[in-house]
Amino acid sequence: MLSHSLLPTVAVTDGGGLYYGNMIFTALVFIILMLLIMKFAWKPLSEMMEKRANKIADDINSAEKSRKDAEDLAKQREDALAKSREDATDIINNAKQSAQVQSDQIVTTARNDAQSIKASAQKDIEQERKDALANTKNDVANLSIEIASKIIQKELKADDQKALIDSYIEGLGKQDAR
C-alpha cells in the first residue's frame, strides 16, 4: 500500500521510550500560538490600552486646566465685585459731599439775598418816609398859604397869622424829631 511506505506506522507502546519529536512539535505549536495571539489580540489590545492611558492622562490634564480656569475666573469676579463695591462707596460719598456743599451754597446765597432784599426794603422805606415828610412840608406850606390868604381875605391881623404858622411848624418839628 502507498500509505504504508510513505506514512509512518502507528504503534502502541508501554510509554517507556522518550519522544523527542514532541519537543519540536510543542515548541512549534507554542510559537505559532504566540504569533497568532500577537496578530489577533495582543497588538489591538496594547493599542487600546495605550489609547486609554493617553485619554485618561488627557482628561486629567484638561480637568486640571478647567479647574484652574474656573478658579481664576472666580478670583476675577471677586476682585471685580470688591472693586465695584468700593466704587459705589466712593460715588455715594462724593454725592453726599457735593450735596452738602451745594446745600451750604444755597443756604448762603439765600441768606445773602434775604439780607440784601431786607436792606433795600429798609432803604426804600426810609426814602419814602423822607419823601412823604418833604411832601407834607410842601402841603403844609401850601395849606398855610391858602389858609393865610383866606384869613387875610377875612382881614386877619398879620401878627396873629405869624403866630399861628410858627406854632404849627413847631408842632411838626416835634413830630419829626420823635
Added chain:
Amino acid sequence: MNDPISTFKLFGLTFNIGNMVSVTVAAVFVFLFVFICSRKLQVIPSGKQNLLEMIVDFTNGIVNTSVEGAKAKVYGLFAFVLFVFIFISNQMGLLFQIDYNGVAYVKSPTSDPIVTLTLAAITLAWAHFAGVSKLGFKGYFSSTYLKPFKLWLPLNVFEELANFLTLGLRLYGNIFAGELLLGLLSKLALGYGVLGYVPSVLVAMIWEAFSIFIGSVQAFVFVTLTFVYISQKIQPEE
C-alpha cells in the same frame, strides 16, 4: 507511570500522538479564549475585555518586577501567552480526559515532562539569547559562567542545567501528581460499587479544588521564574 501511548517515527524521531493532540487542543483553547475576549475592543472596557485586560495586567506585573523599562514591553506577550497556555493546560486534565483503546489522547499537556521541559527550554533559550544580545557574547559568558570567579565555571554550567530541569520538572510534577491521584480516585469509584463511589467523589471534589489552585499557582510560578532567569541574564551582576 507507564500508561500505554501511541507513537510513530518520523525523521528518526519518535512522536507521541496523544501528547500532540493534547498540546494542539490546549493551544486551540487558548487561542479561542483570547480571540473571543479581544473582539470589539473598546476604550471603556466591559465584560470579557475586562477579563483579558486583568490577565494582561497580571502578567505585565510579573514582567515588571524583574525586567525594567522599555525592555518589559518586548516580554509582555511572551509572559501572557506562557501564562495563559500553562494555566489552561493545567486545568484541562481536571475537566476531562479522553481515552481511546486505553491510550489517553486528551489530557493536561503539562502532565507530560516532554512538554514542560520544552517550555522550559524555550524560556531559557530566550533568556540566554537576550543575555547575548544585551551584553555581547563575552559579557554574557563572563557574567553567566565566570562569576564569582573563573574556577566556578563547572558549577555555573551545572546550575544552568539545574535551572532547566527544575523549571520544567516542577510544573510536570505538580500537574502529573494531580492527574495521577484523580485517576486513582476514579478507579476507586468504579471498582468498589457504592461503597467506593461516595467517598471517592467527596475526596475527588476536594482534590479537584486543590488541583485548580495548584495549577494556577504553578502557572504563576513558572512565568515568574522565567522572568527571574531572563532578568539575571540581561543585567550584569554586581
